[in-house]
Amino acid sequence: MKLIIATVQDQDADFVVSRLMEAKYRVTRIGSTGGFLQQGNTTLLTGVEDRQVEHVVELLQQSSQRRMRYMPMATGTTPNGMTLYNYIEVEVGGATIFALDVDHFEQV
Ligand code: 2BA
Numbered sequence: 001m002k003l004i005i006a007t008v009q010d011q012d013a014d015f016v017v018s019r020l021m022e023a024k025y026r027v028t029r030i031g032s033t034g035g036f037l038q039q040g041n042t043t044l045l046t047g048v049e050d051r052q053v054e055h056v057v058e059l060l061q062q063s064s065q066r067r068m069r070y071m072p073m074a075t076g077t078t079p080n081g082m083t084l085y086n087y088i089e090v091e092v093g094g095a096t097i098f099a100l101d102v103d104h105f106e107q108v
Helices: 010-022 050-063
Strands: 002-009 028-033 039-046 065-078 085-092 096-101
Touching: 002 010, 002 050, 002 085, 010 039, 010 050, 039 050, 050 096
Parallel strands: none
Antiparallel strands: 002 039, 002 096, 028 039, 065 085
């Protein structure tokens, strides 16, 4: 068995979860925050059989999108002490996916 951990953008989360549920996968949805952008995203946990990993990855790829985000970067200060910012472009997503071996699974 594998545990798939997938981080997706909040805008895609409802659609991704509905696609997984339609395909009869069980999902736990956790609100998370990306370390780099410090913006909200969604982390999904899905426990599956080894043979289902490929299908889940396919569904994640199909239902999450890549998007450009803009992040303020301090570039200096004015003579009167105001901070100057420039916006850098960052491409985020579709999904960041990890598949981990599960040693033990039990529901009691
Ligand atoms: P964030 O950490 O907020 O990163 C958002 C996007 O910023 C990343 O998109 C990437 O394009 C860029 N980025 C991240 N760290 C960077 C750095 N040090 N320098 C330049 N650009 C950087 P994604 O790669 O699609 O990642 C989306 C979100 O997935 C991440 O949000 C984070 O929450 C999660 N993630 C990505 N890689 C991860 C990893 N190796 N371990 C754990 N979580 C990860």
